[in-house]
Amino acid sequence: MNRQKFSDAKENFLQRRYGVSLGRRYALAAASVVLFSVLGCSQVDSNKSALAQSSLPQPETPLQKKTANSDTKIVGSNNKFGFKLFSQVLKGNVGEKNVFISPLSVASALAITYNGANGSTQQAMAKTLELQGMNLPDINSYYAVALKQLLENPDAKVQLSIANSLWANQDVSFAPDFLKRTQDFYHAKVSNLNFQDAAASTIINNWVKENTKGKIPQIVEKIEPNQVLFLINAIYFKGNWSQKFDKSQTAQYPFYVTPGRRKQNPMMSQKGDYRYYESEEFQAISLPYGKDGKISFYIFLPKQNSNLKAFYQNLNVENWEKWIAQFSKQKGFIRLPRFKTDYEVTLNDALKSLGMEEAFSSKANFSGMGKGKNFAISEVKHKTFVEVNEEGTEAAAATSVGIVATSFRQEPEPFKMIVDRPFFCAIRDNQTGSILFMGSIIDPH
Structure with missing residues (x-):
């Protein structure tokens, strides 16, 4: 044909x-x-009644013809949510330790959860996730098309995989339409498990380990008796620099963790043409990956008379877009630390502060997941890994949304950029504008 x-x-x-x-x-x-x-339906265990015996109906709303405008709006919403979340996670943390999160991973896991929300819980989640005024079919279609086709494997020298999974307690029935949407739009692996079996958490963690290439071996530590569902997103990224750093140029230089405390750290150096931006407060550079530079590593370095705390006061989606638009090609020199770090955080408090408190309470309304039981979010757990070296960058993230049953209803001069002090960084898909990862590097090691 x-x-x-x-x-x-x-x-x-x-x-x-x-x-x-x-x-x-x-x-x-x-x-x-x-x-x-x-094809996704075949992933459901045939001998488990909660999922496999259901005759899955047609989606409530047809798949809409999407527009670039709706895509742009959702990318903007995800990035806005990401900066808000990053700000909450940073509170009380600036200057103390490294922070590294994947806004895309958290937003993806919560978007699946959002499909089961109704009433005021849905409204609260929409406000937190910056999804007000958007209909569910457009949101789901964006994740189905954009995440798989635009973000995954954008370059021969770049690996990017995004995987979703839904792990249900075999003793609880969930709405067939909710399950079908997780498969249709989020390409999720849907499985039933006996949550009473000690091996259940191992099975889930093995999936996370596999989909993060071993960088995140565990996300579920213990399954509580009232646990009924885990919604998990995993992202893995590995990209070789478009212009690799020469290892022979890597040498020990001081890195100032604080103005009065310095440590020796291996620092990579090179000269070249870069997309660069400088303001009165900071220097910023884009280091591309692969042949086409569709994804880049961005570094924002506060100037000597400023610091990260001051920078973060101005870090929001509006300024981010304004800054990104002002990058231009320029010759220069870059020296930055080689580093590797992992990070984990429970996001319950951050999400509650952003307006999602009801979703964690007995008032939560997740009736879209199924009738007969009342559900609430028990824990949103997030883990990340990142390594930056002469070859490129490897990063991974996993986000787990735990659901429990509740008992209640409810050409200028060449620049010189020496990254020898704490800095902000991000990995951005330059095609869609989606921010894959962002971090605060205080102490590289």
Whole structure:
């Protein structure tokens, strides 16, 4: 079958399935979502009654023809949520230790959870996740198409994988439509487990370990008696610099953890043409990965007369977009530390502070997950890993949303940039603008 006939066949299939006509530009993407929904069902254990015995219905709303405008809006929302979350995690932490999170991982895990929320719980989550005014089909379609097609494997020298999974207690039935959406749009592995079995947490952790290439071996430590569901996102990234650092140029230089405390650290150096931006408060550089530079490592270094605390007071999505737009090609020299760090945080308090408190309480309304039981979020746990060296960067993240059953309803001159003091960094997909990771590096080691 030639390409034209194949494309026409897909569009006819989508018209019969959803009753809408999609432009050819979107037919391939939409068809891949439909195909995965069929294949994804095979991941459910056939001998488990909670999931496999359900006859999965059609989605409540047809897959919409998406526009670039809706994509841009959701990317902006995710980034805005990411900066808000980062700010909450940093509170009381600036200057003390490294912080490194994946806003995309947290947003993805919570987006799946959002599919089961109703009423005031849904409204609270929409406000926290910056999703007000957006309909669920557009949100789900964005994750289905953009995350898999735009972010995954963008370059031969860049590995980027995004995986989702849903682990259900075999003793609890969940709404078939909720489960189907996690498969259709989030390509999630859906499985039943006996949560009373001590091996259940090992099975979940092995999935996380596999999908982060061993960088995050554990996310679930203990399964409580009232635990009914885990929604997990895992992201793995490995990119070689477009211009690798020469290892022979790496040498020990001082890094000032605080103005009065310095330590020797291996520092990598090189000269070249870079996308660069400088303001009165900081220097910033974009170090691209791979052949095409679709993803970059961004470093924002406060100047000597400033510090990270002052920088973070101005770090928000509006300023971020303004700064990114002002980067321009410039010759220069960069010296930065080689470092490796891992980080973990429970996000309950941060998310509650951002407006999601109801979702953790007995008033939570997750009736979209299933009838007959009342559900609430028990814990949102987040773990990350990052290593930056002469070859490039390797990073991973995992986010687990635990659900429990509740008993109640409810050409200038060449610049010189010496990164010898605490700095902010981010890994950004330059095609979509999505921020994959962001961090505060206080003490590289």
